Amino acid sequence: MKTSSQIGKAGQEAIKYVEQLVLVVIGMAxxxxxxxxxxxxxxxxxxxxxxxxxxxxxxEVLSMVKQYLGSGKLPVRYPLYIGIVALARYLVLExxxxxxxxxxxxxxxxxxxxxxxxxxxxxxxxxxYTEDGDNPNVPK
Numbered sequence: 001m002k003t004s005s006q007i008g009k010a011g012q013e014a015i016k017y018v019e020q021l022v023l024v025v026i027g028m029a030x031x032x033x034x035x036x037x038x039x040x041x042x043x044x045x046x047x048x049x050x051x052x053x054x055x056x057x058x059x060e061v062l063s064m065v066k067q068y069l070g071s072g073k074l075p076v077r078y079p080l081y082i083g084i085v086a087l088a089r090y091l092v093l094e095x096x097x098x099x100x101x102x103x104x105x106x107x108x109x110x111x112x113x114x115x116x117x118x119x120x121x122x123x124x125x126x127x128x129y130t131e132d133g134d135n136p137n138v139p140k
Contacts, residue, residue: 020069023065026061026065027062027065027066027069030058030062033058034055034058037055038055053085053088053092054089057082057085060082061082064078064079064082075120077117077120077121080116084110084114084117087106087109087110087113091106
């Protein structure tokens, strides 16, 4: 009979494999989407700022997948970077149809995310974690 500890470890191991499989699928889908976008630019012989920002989004997703597959950890700033680029792309593509209030709201969102990146970076430098994830500056 297996103990709950053994079942828990087996469950964690199964989740780890599923997680890695999903990350590989995300990576492959991102590579496909990247080449699909490049193909569309080639066929139309046009490259716009929106196209380039979309390629940067794909690049950030691939970087995030690579980082997570390599270390098993995902820095919170990667999704924040993706959010900033996505909002910038949205502004570039929709600027003609947006109201000034909407533009201000999106720009404010970009500023808030950028401040969050600064806060995360400051926290990482000021309160570094050890290899095992513990923060030596916080009492246990």
